[in-house]
Amino acid sequence: xxxxxxxxxxxxAIGIVMGVVLLTAGxxxxxxxxxxxxxxxxxxxxxxxxxxxxxxDVRYYLVAILFIIFDLEITFLxxxxxxxxxxxxxxxxxxALFLFILVIGFIYEWKKGALxxx
Amino acid sequence: MFDxxxxxxxxxxxxVLIIVPLLIAVAYFTLAERKVIGxxxxxxxxxxxxxxxxxxxxxxxxxxxxxxxIVPTNSSRFLFLIAPVLSLAPAFAAWAVIPFSDxxxxxxxxxxxxxxxxxxxxxxxxxxxxxxxxxxxxxxxxSMRSAAQIVAYEIAMGFAxxxxxxxxxxxxxxxxxLAQGGGIGHWFVVPLFPLAIVYFISGxxxxxxxxxxxxxxxxxxVAGFHVDYSGxxxxxxxxxEYANMIMISALMTIMFLGGWLSPIDGVGDGFHWFLIKxxxxxxxxxxxxxxxxxxxxxxxMRLGWKVFIPVTIVWIAVVGVAVFYGVExxxxxRDLQTAGQAALEVASGDGS
Numbered sequence: 186x187x188x189x190x191x192x193x194x195x196x197x198a199i200g201i202v203m204g205v206v207l208l209t210a211g212x213x214x215x216x217x218x219x220x221x222x223x224x225x226x227x228x229x230x231x232x233x234x235x236x237x238x239x240x241x242d243v244r245y246y247l248v249a250i251l252f253i254i255f256d257l258e259i260t261f262l263x264x265x266x267x268x269x270x271x272x273x274x275x276x277x278x279x280x281a282l283f284l285f286i287l288v289i290g291f292i293y294e295w296k297k298g299a300l301x302x303x
Numbered sequence: 304m305f306d307x308x309x310x311x312x313x314x315x316x317x318x319v320l321i322i323v324p325l326l327i328a329v330a331y332f333t334l335a336e337r338k339v340i341g342x343x344x345x346x347x348x349x350x351x352x353x354x355x356x357x358x359x360x361x362x363x364x365x366x367x368x369x370x371x372x373i374v375p376t377n378s379s380r381f382l383f384l385i386a387p388v389l390s391l392a393p394a395f396a397a398w399a400v401i402p403f404s405d406x407x408x409x410x411x412x413x414x415x416x417x418x419x420x421x422x423x424x425x426x427x428x429x430x431x432x433x434x435x436x437x438x439x440x441x442x443x444x445x446s447m448r449s450a451a452q453i454v455a456y457e458i459a460m461g462f463a464x465x466x467x468x469x470x471x472x473x474x475x476x477x478x479x480x481l482a483q484g485g486g487i488g489h490w491f492v493v494p495l496f497p498l499a500i501v502y503f504i505s506g507x508x509x510x511x512x513x514x515x516x517x518x519x520x521x522x523x524x525v526a527g528f529h530v531d532y533s534g535x536x537x538x539x540x541x542x543x544e545y546a547n548m549i550m551i552s553a554l555m556t557i558m559f560l561g562g563w564l565s566p567i568d569g570v571g572d573g574f575h576w577f578l579i580k581x582x583x584x585x586x587x588x589x590x591x592x593x594x595x596x597x598x599x600x601x602x603x604m605r606l607g608w609k610v611f612i613p614v615t616i617v618w619i620a621v622v623g624v625a626v627f628y629g630v631e632x633x634x635x636x637r638d639l640q641t642a643g644q645a646a647l648e649v650a651s652g653d654g655s
Binding site: 190193205212227245259262263268 | 396
């Protein structure tokens with residue numbers, strides 16, 4: 186059974202090797218004539234005004250947190266969905282309750298304005 | 304030991320047989336994009352290099368190969384160079400479990416769909432790391448936008464896949480296709496129509512393609528996360544993006560359009576149907592790009608969170624009830640599973 190996963194592992198390795206080989210080819214074949222102006226970060230020809238690692242909107246964090254909640258929900262749904270035709274009504278109702286609670290949470294987020302992005 | 308070596312070499316050959324056509328497909332997809340969009344805008348498109356411009360992708364490749372790979376002074380050098388690799392490797396690795404036809408599959412694993420989901424999600428690391436390591440404002444903004452957008456649409460995508468799982472009763476890609484046997488009316492696109500639409504649009508958003516290309520938004524943040532990349536480093540990002548687009552099209556084909564199955568039950572199933580359907584989905588990407596203006600960022604987030612997630616949750620509930628009560632003709636999956644099982648037994652019987 187696990188032998189089936191060997192080609193997958195090999196494929197990932199080949200993918201990484203390909204990326205490295207292409208990059209190295211670019212470094213080897215392409216010229217390398219660095220100078221101060223060329224190597225400065227691109228900012229439409231201006232000198233960089235300040236550090237690029239600036240403050241950013243807290244909503245990006247919020248999106249990430251919401252993503253974790255919903256992605257976990259999907260992870261819970263996957264095994265349930267696969268065996269849906271063989272499970273007992275109790276298991277079915279349990280998942281329906283779980284989804285119901287999450288939907289309430291979702292409506293709460295919506296009303297609180299966590300999904301707004303003006 | 305000797306057997307192991309033969310297995311290793313044989314697997315390597317098969318991997319090369321997948322990667323090389325994939326690379327050629329990417330090369331000609333870029334040409335097709337320029338030609339198709341050219342035609343839609345009543346232009347000719349590239350037509351100088353080779354007959355009708357057919358050698359254009361190779362000219363592009365050689366040009367990129369001979370350009371300098373600039374590493375900006377302020378960047379985090381290691382992360383800057385590893386980011387393209389991190390975005391290319393998963394884009395390619397996901398192809399390991401794609402069944403091209405009933406026999407043509409490299410790794411027929413049971414957790415196929417989970418693996419694909421994991422690999423397509425990993426791509427976001429390349430984008431975030433590239434934006435961070437460049438240490439440039441445009442790259443940083445682009446990568447933040449892109450990451451938030453990708454995770455938002457990932458949820459809609461995951462929910463759409465739950466619908467597929469409920470109908471197929473399996474995570475194995477081959478069994479998912481076999482569960483759609485019985486002609487065009489039994490492809491999952493019919494009972495799961497809203498999920499199929501949500502899945503494909505989410506796929507367009509995941510790959511940062513127009514009309515969801517605010518991450519690259521040429522007219523506002525120049526090129527987003529790969530603004531400071533040049534030469535082959537840029538080419539690797541480009542390769543990953545196009546490989547991902549082909550990947551999304553192939554997944555659309557497998558999960559909703561019946562994979563290698565022909566529209567008429569049992570007549571001429573095979574690899575060619577997989578190709579035709581995938582090519583059609585790929586054409587849709589180009590068509591979208593030529594047709595729709597770019598969405599605003601708040602519109603994108605609204606579509607992802609407030610439209611797609613409610614739609615998919617409702618449709619999952621509907622499908623759940625329908626499958627549980629075995630509603631004919633689509634949701635009675637016991638029949639489908641016995642049919643799929645029989646087909647599997649025939650297939651494995653041929654193999655041994």
